[in-house]
Amino acid sequence: MTTMTTKPGLAARLSALTKVVELGAGRLDKKLLDEATELLLQAGDRLKLSSEHTVVALAGGTGSGKSSLFNAISGLDLSPTGVRRPTTARTHACVWGFDGTGPLLDWLQIQERHRFSRASALDKGDGQLHGLILLDLPDHDSIRALADTEADRLIGMADLVVWVLDPQKYADASTHRRYVTELAGHDAVTVFALNQSDRLTTEELAELVIDLNDLLRREGVEHPSVVPTSAVTGRGIESLKSVISAAVGRRRAAIQKLEADLARLERRISESMPLGEALSAPSSVDEARRMGLADALCDAVGVPAVGDAMESVYAERSNRWVGWPYPRWFGKFRSDPLKSLRLDDVGKEVRNIATAAVSAQSAEVANAVQALADGVSVGMHRVWRSAVHKAARSNARKLPQTLTDDLAAVAPPLDRVPAWWTLLRVWQYVLVLAFVVGLAWLAVGLFMPDQVPPALELLGDSEALPWVGLMTVAVLGLGALSGVASRNFVELGAARERERLEREMRRRVAAVSTTMVVEPVEAELTRHQAFYTALRDLSG
Incomplete structure (x- = not known):
C-alpha cells in the first residue's frame, strides 16, 4: 500500500484549517467547526491510505437504475436490481486491482461479503480501470434511515461521485437542494449520468x-x-x-476532492466571518489607548x-513645625480647625480617601474598560467584538479591589x-x-537702669537701647519673614510630593490596567489576527 503524497498547497491549507478550528473554538458556528473537524479527520485518514486506488461512488435515488449501471460498468451481476424499495440496502464495492485495498475498504466500512474483485481473467479490455473502487450506494432517498445515513x-468520503439521474426525476427538488447545491467547486470530481436514455427519443434526450x-x-x-x-x-x-x-489514471481524484471540500468549507466560513472585517482591526492595544485607559482609571x-x-x-501639618511660633501660640487660644478635620492620623485618612473613591466609582471603572474594548473592536465581526469585550471584563470583579489595595499601599507617611x-524649627x-x-x-534699660549689676552695665547703657530696640524689631521681622519663606518652601515641597505621589499612583494604575485589562484584550486581538491569517491561508 502506498500512502498518498499531497502537493504543498493542500498540506498548507489543511494546516491552516487546523488553526482555524483551534482559534475559532467558541467564535465560529459550532456546525462549521464540527464539519471542519470531520473534514480534517477524513483528510488525514484518506491521505494515509492507498493512493493507487480511486474511490468512485454511484449515487442516486430509487428507480434511477443505479445498480443496473453498476453492473453494466463492472460487467458482472454484482448488485441486486428490482422494483422493491429500496433496491440497494447495503453498499457494494467492485475493485479493479484488489491488492492493498483492505485498509481503504475498512475505512469506507464496506462489509467483506459485499466486496468484489475483478479477477485478471475478467479484466480483459478494462486495464484502464485498474485502481478503481466502484461503489453502488444505497438509494439516498431510501425510506430506511440506516441506508440513507450510509x-x-x-x-x-468518495473521491469521485457519479450522480445517476433518471429522465422522470432528474430535476427532483430534494436531490438538488440536499446534494447538488453543495457541489459548487466540485466539478472535477462530480459526474452526472443521465440514465435510462433508451426511454427517450434523440430530440427529447x-x-x-x-x-x-x-x-x-444555475445551482453553482x-x-x-x-x-x-x-x-x-x-x-x-x-x-x-x-x-x-x-x-x-490521473490518480488525483482524492486530492481534488479534498481541495474542493476545503474550498467549499472556506467559502462558508468566509461568508460567516468575512475577511474584509479583519482589515481594520488592530493586532494590539496602541499606546494612546493604554494611556487613555490609565487616565480614565x-x-x-x-x-x-x-x-x-x-x-x-502636608501643608497644614507643616504649620506646627515651620510656622512663626508666636502666631501659632496665640492661635492656641482659638478653636483648632485641625481637630474638626480629624487629621490626627493623616496616613489613615488618605488611605480612606483612596478606598472610598474606588468603591464609589466602580461604575466608572467599568465604563473605562468598556471604552477601551469599544475602541479596539471597531469593525470586527460581532462574535469577535463580543469576545474582546468579554476579555476586557475578564477581571472586572477583581479590578476595583486590586486598584484599592495598590493605592492604599502607596499612601504617604505624612506624619513623617x-x-x-x-x-528650621531650631532656627x-x-x-x-x-x-x-x-x-x-529694653525692659531693664528703661525701667531698672540703676539696679543693673556692675558686670552687666551694658544693659543699663541708655545709648545702646536704640540699637537694642532696632535689633529686637529686626529679629521679629526676620522671624516673621522666615516663617513666610518656610511656608513657601513647604508648599513647594508639598507640590513636589503630590507630583511624586500621583506619578507613583498612575504608574501602579497603569500596571494594574495592563495586567488585568490590556493583556487579556491583546490576547484576544492576537487570536483574532491569527484566525484571519489562517483563514487567508486556507483560501490559498
Whole structure:
C-alpha cells in the first residue's frame, strides 16, 4: 500500500484549517467547526491510505437504475436490481486491482461479503480501470434511515461521485437542494449520468441534456459533466467508463476532492466571518489607548482627589513645625480647625480617601474598560467584538479591589517630619529667644537702669537701647519673614510630593490596567489576527 503524497498547497491549507478550528473554538458556528473537524479527520485518514486506488461512488435515488449501471460498468451481476424499495440496502464495492485495498475498504466500512474483485481473467479490455473502487450506494432517498445515513456518509468520503439521474426525476427538488447545491467547486470530481436514455427519443434526450446542464449551472456547478447512459442498451457506458478511467489514471481524484471540500468549507466560513472585517482591526492595544485607559482609571479611583488631600494635609501639618511660633501660640487660644478635620492620623485618612473613591466609582471603572474594548473592536465581526469585550471584563470583579489595595499601599507617611523642618524649627526658636532677650534688655534699660549689676552695665547703657530696640524689631521681622519663606518652601515641597505621589499612583494604575485589562484584550486581538491569517491561508 502506498500512502498518498499531497502537493504543498493542500498540506498548507489543511494546516491552516487546523488553526482555524483551534482559534475559532467558541467564535465560529459550532456546525462549521464540527464539519471542519470531520473534514480534517477524513483528510488525514484518506491521505494515509492507498493512493493507487480511486474511490468512485454511484449515487442516486430509487428507480434511477443505479445498480443496473453498476453492473453494466463492472460487467458482472454484482448488485441486486428490482422494483422493491429500496433496491440497494447495503453498499457494494467492485475493485479493479484488489491488492492493498483492505485498509481503504475498512475505512469506507464496506462489509467483506459485499466486496468484489475483478479477477485478471475478467479484466480483459478494462486495464484502464485498474485502481478503481466502484461503489453502488444505497438509494439516498431510501425510506430506511440506516441506508440513507450510509449513502450520505460515503458520498462525503468518495473521491469521485457519479450522480445517476433518471429522465422522470432528474430535476427532483430534494436531490438538488440536499446534494447538488453543495457541489459548487466540485466539478472535477462530480459526474452526472443521465440514465435510462433508451426511454427517450434523440430530440427529447438532447433537450433534456441541455435543460439539465442549465439547471446545474444555475445551482453553482460551473462546468457540469453530463453523460447520457442506458444500462439496457449499453449506450454511453463506454463514455462513462472513459470519464472514470481518466480520473483513475490521473490518480488525483482524492486530492481534488479534498481541495474542493476545503474550498467549499472556506467559502462558508468566509461568508460567516468575512475577511474584509479583519482589515481594520488592530493586532494590539496602541499606546494612546493604554494611556487613555490609565487616565480614565485614575479619575475613576480618585487619584487627583488623593493628591489634593495629600497636598493640603502636608501643608497644614507643616504649620506646627515651620510656622512663626508666636502666631501659632496665640492661635492656641482659638478653636483648632485641625481637630474638626480629624487629621490626627493623616496616613489613615488618605488611605480612606483612596478606598472610598474606588468603591464609589466602580461604575466608572467599568465604563473605562468598556471604552477601551469599544475602541479596539471597531469593525470586527460581532462574535469577535463580543469576545474582546468579554476579555476586557475578564477581571472586572477583581479590578476595583486590586486598584484599592495598590493605592492604599502607596499612601504617604505624612506624619513623617523632614530633617530640614527640624533645622528650621531650631532656627526659629533661636530667633524667638533673641527677641525675648531683646525685650528683656529694653525692659531693664528703661525701667531698672540703676539696679543693673556692675558686670552687666551694658544693659543699663541708655545709648545702646536704640540699637537694642532696632535689633529686637529686626529679629521679629526676620522671624516673621522666615516663617513666610518656610511656608513657601513647604508648599513647594508639598507640590513636589503630590507630583511624586500621583506619578507613583498612575504608574501602579497603569500596571494594574495592563495586567488585568490590556493583556487579556491583546490576547484576544492576537487570536483574532491569527484566525484571519489562517483563514487567508486556507483560501490559498
